[in-house]
Amino acid sequence: FPGVMExxxxxxxxxxxxILLLQITVLTSEQFTVSSSRSHHVVMVGSQAELSCQLSxxxxxxxxxxxxxxxxxxxxxxxYEDGEEHSGEGIQNYMNRTVFLxxxxxxxxxxxxxxxxxxxxxxxxxxxxxxxxxxxxGIVDLRVAVSAFQEVAIILLMVLFLFFLQILRTSAASxxxxxx
Numbered sequence: 820f821p822g823v824m825e826x827x828x829x830x831x832x833x834x835x836x837x838i839l840l841l842q843i844t845v846l847t848s849e850q851f852t853v854s855s856s857r858s859h860h861v862v863m864v865g866s867q868a869e870l871s872c873q874l875s876x877x878x879x880x881x882x883x884x885x886x887x888x889x890x891x892x893x894x895x896x897x898x899y900e901d902g903e904e905h906s907g908e909g910i911q912n913y914m915n916r917t918v919f920l921x922x923x924x925x926x927x928x929x930x931x932x933x934x935x936x937x938x939x940x941x942x943x944x945x946x947x948x949x950x951x952x953x954x955x956x957g958i959v960d961l962r963v964a965v966s967a968f969q970e971v972a973i974i975l976l977m978v979l980f981l982f983f984l985q986i987l988r989t990s991a992a993s994x995x996x997x998x999x
Contacts, residue, residue, distance in 0.1 A: 851875060851927075853948055855957040863964050867934050872946035872957040874927030881924045884949040887931045889942060896944075897931065899924070912939065938963050 856871035874880055886898040888907065895907025897919040904919060913933065920930040933940055941963040947956035
């Protein structure tokens with residue numbers, strides 16, 4: 820009706836209801852962080868490495884996009900999305916040596932196992948969890964140690980390589996400059 824004033828509390832109560840709904844929405848879209856089992860993981864060449872990441876607070880990650888990659892998404896190793904597991908471009912280096920364990924996804928945990936670890940497996944591994952617009956990742960630094968015996972074997976191989984390289988140089992030089 821024209822000229823009838825609305826009570827001041829009705830617009831104020833609408834404001835409070837909007838704030839309350841906004842807070843409820845924020846509370847129901849669960850936020851999370853990601854922690855890794857160990858930030859530095861040291862294993863011997865030829866052994867097994869097990870890298871794990873966990874959601875905090877623990878929650879079901881079966882409907883999330885989760886995975887492992889190296890070097891800032893450039894080498895995706897594993898991706899789990901929509902209930903299916905996908906191997907990434909970076910998997911060639913890990914063929915027949917890795918397992919992506921997803922049996923603990925219900926509790927918010929993913930694990931990546933590498934068998935027969937090589938020195939080339941060393942470096943940073945990133946795990947990630949994505950739920951809608953929320954994305955978090957953890958980093959595990961895998962360090963690969965070499966035993967004294969393996970070090971001696973590597974040095975021996977390098978010496979043999981240099982020796983054969985010298986033989987090739989000598990024989991190539993004698994072919995280029997034959998003695999008369």
